Amino acid sequence: MTTHTRLTFHGPLSSARADAIVDRLSASRPRTVLDIGCGWGELLLRALEAVPKARGTGVDLDEADLARGRRSAEERGLAGRVDFLAESARDTARGPADLVLCVGASQALSDADCPTAEALHALRGLVSDGGRVLLGEGFWERTPTPAELAGMWPGASESDHHILPALLDLAVEAGFRPEWTETATLAEWDHFESGYQADQEVWLAAHPEAVEVRERLDRHRSQWMSYRGVLGMAYLTLVPVSGWTA
Template identity: 35%
Template sequence: MNRDLISRRAHADHPIAAPLCDDSVHRLLQRGLHRADARVLDLGCGAGEWLVRALTDYPAVRADGVDLSEGALTRAAERARELGVHDRLTLHREDAAVFRAADAHDLVLSVGATHAFGGLLPTLAAARTHLAPGGRVLVGEGIWEREPSQEAVKMLGEFADLPTTVDRVVADGWTPVYGHVSTRQELDDYEWSWTGSLSSWALDHPDDPDAEEALEAAAVHREEWLRVYRDVFGFACLVLRRTAD
């Protein structure tokens, strides 16, 4: 079973593929969308949930989403059509790290996708090339809330604590104008949903050739979360403006 299919089934009950509740998503979009007719770009949009929520809540917004997964983009288009916002959404099957938009955007999103660019600062460098004057970037990145084990670092990657993360962003020419650190409930809800949705699908489809692999993938993920990184990993979203336009 490929990673895209695992992700689709694991996120079935948590379409925002990040440890954020609906209220947090709404508030972050509200802080990022500083004009009613904003152009929004999501670099690494996946199934487009951030974009369709922005388009649904803000009827004058137009949006572009970029992702390499054909399946995810298909789901994004279907979801936009269901909600009646497809005429304001353009999807691009391209590598987000090299994508070049024809127009500048008022809000550039990249939540949980910094690995596609090689880290947080390269993600911000890419976002900067798409940003209109006075625009904002909404970026979501892992952080360490406590000193991680070597196993946790090897498993999840090189992160920093929140103060160091903010210091790096500021030194790179950005000013935070809003932020959100995921709560313990948001983090746990996400992991329980990820492992639980994938497990439930496997249990509901015992004759499917992917069922055994899906159940094993959920069990491994749950074990890693509970025993390796639950007590040290956090997630922060920052709304940023360029310090000097």
């Protein structure tokens, strides 16, 4: 069964928003790009296309996603300028880089239940002076109710995420200034969540006897309906403060 073929990005990110983000990030002409928890690295590859002299490194533990990234790099003539590496980002020595991407992957930098603060401090050490960090991070659009939390992922808690003002404060405390703040729309979320399951839903319609697949898809859809409109995704373009020390 094929999966995720309907998705360009592994998150609630439209191509239009991605292109605008890449235009902004490429203005500083980064020479090196590091993607933490890169998945199949679509945003990384778009950044390399926008800056022909840049070289990129994507780090992730999912071999299937990395293989997809390598295939895409080959198809786009970028294979000689990017490495997709199957390794942990925890305490990585791959930085500093002029541009660091960490989109929906702060958990790759910290074991904390809410990894945002530790991830931001790690990112500050991974970006070059004068560089940029793009952080894609979940946040609460509003405080979730107990009933909503009960329907989300196992063990979901209000402390799993911050509200947007607190997220921005954490970025400043970690040694950044927020150059640009934007958040995913509900339409971007719906596109992502539908695309996440679409291939499997079509397969299941032709194989209704697959009980485990049906239960998994039904469970995820129920979870999505519990956090739909409650869980947001912020895309923060962050500038490291010169001379900052922890």
